[in-house]
Amino acid sequence: MQRTLPGPCPLCASTSGTRTDDAWYCGLCGWRYGDAPDPELPLPRVDVVYYIRFDRRVKIGTSRRPRQRLSSIRHHEVLAFEQGGHALEQQRHREFAALREGGEWFTYTGEVRTHVAELRRAGDPWSLYARWFSTALRG
Incomplete structure (x- = not known):
C-alpha cells in the first residue's frame, strides 16, 4: 500500500512510498529512503x-x-x-x-x-x- 514518505525521495522527489519491516522505499523510483548516493562516485549513465x-x-x-x-x-x-x-x-x-x-x-x-x-x-x-x-x- 502506498503511503507518504517521511520526506521527499532524494532521487526523484516523490513523496509516496511503501514501508517494509526495515525501511521505506520510494513508490516512484524504488530508492531506499534514507540512503544517499556516494558523492565520490560518478552518477550512472542512463541514455x-x-x-x-x-x-x-x-x-x-x-x-x-x-x-x-x-x-x-x-x-x-x-x-x-x-x-x-x-x-x-x-x-x-x-x-x-x-x-x-x-x-x-x-x-x-x-x-x-x-x-x-x-x-x-x-x-x-x-x-x-x-x-x-x-x-x-x-x-
Whole structure:
C-alpha cells in the first residue's frame, strides 16, 4: 500500500512510498529512503530516446540528461521515453523515415502515434526515467 514518505525521495522527489519491516522505499523510483548516493562516485549513465511534440510534429532524439536537453528544445509535450542510446534512436529514424520532415522531426501521425501509445503504456516518461536511474544507481 502506498503511503507518504517521511520526506521527499532524494532521487526523484516523490513523496509516496511503501514501508517494509526495515525501511521505506520510494513508490516512484524504488530508492531506499534514507540512503544517499556516494558523492565520490560518478552518477550512472542512463541514455533515453525521447519523443517530444511540437504542433503536429514529433522529435525523436537521444540524451543521457533528458531534463537538461529538453529544457533547451522548444516543445509542447514530452510524449514518451524508451531506454536506449544512439543505436535505438537511429533504428527509430529508419522505421519512421517515410514520415521525416527534416532532421530528427517527423509528422506525428499513424505509425508514430501507435508507437508512442505503446511506450506510454509502460508509464509516465519522467517516472520511467526515475526508475531507470534508481536501478542504475543501485546496480
